[in-house]
Amino acid sequence: xxxxxxxxxxxxxNKGIATNIAQVNNYDIVEFNPGTIFRxxxxxxxxxxxxxxxxxxxxxxxNNLIICGPIWAGKPAPAIIKLLENIGLQNKKIRCIFTYTQxxxxxxxxxxxxxxxxxxxxxxxxxxxIKNESDH
Ligand SMILES: Cc1cc2nc3c(=O)[nH]c(=O)nc-3n(C[C@H](O)[C@H](O)[C@H](O)COP(=O)(O)O)c2cc1C
Numbered sequence: 001x002x003x004x005x006x007x008x009x010x011x012x013x014n015k016g017i018a019t020n021i022a023q024v025n026n027y028d029i030v031e032f033n034p035g036t037i038f039r040x041x042x043x044x045x046x047x048x049x050x051x052x053x054x055x056x057x058x059x060x061x062x063n064n065l066i067i068c069g070p071i072w073a074g075k076p077a078p079a080i081i082k083l084l085e086n087i088g089l090q091n092k093k094i095r096c097i098f099t100y101t102q103x104x105x106x107x108x109x110x111x112x113x114x115x116x117x118x119x120x121x122x123x124x125x126x127x128x129x130i131k132n133e134s135d136h
Pocket of ligand 1: 104
């Protein structure tokens with residue numbers, strides 16, 4: 001029980017993935033929920049508030065974090081970036097699962113750098129094409 005799943009989801013895909021991982025493995029789970037139905041607008045604004053909310057998530061009892069979120073405009077959604085910058089990654093092993101529909105360009109190296117810069121240990125970064133999932 002030293003793994004926490006944290007997810008950010010607008011359309012429910014990451015919620016589903018995170019819930020499944022948590023249930024199958026008996027991990028704790030928390031939604032990083034910036035708290036408004038117009039959450040997609042956080043693409044443009046409210047970054048300070050996101051940082052503050054990320055700092056409030058209590059991860060001191062966990063050694064491993066699994067972070068699930070969407071790719072927006074070729075990168076992790078701004079909420080995920082703010083989460084990684086502010087949750088307190090020091091000495092935690094980090095797995096990321098990112099959902100996308102078309103492309104995620106240089107995300108893997110950017111996220112690895114971001115995790116390392118914030119003191120975390122990048123474990124695995126997985127990209128999940130949700131479009132293909134619904135095709136078959
Ligand atoms: C503002 C916005 C930008 C997006 N940009 C991309 C993109 O650049 N590449 C891509 O593959 N998918 C992109 N998508 C699709 C999302 O990755 C997809 O909706 C998301 O993974 C679904 O996750 P959710 O259901 O947990 O919200 C974008 C979606 C939104 C809302």
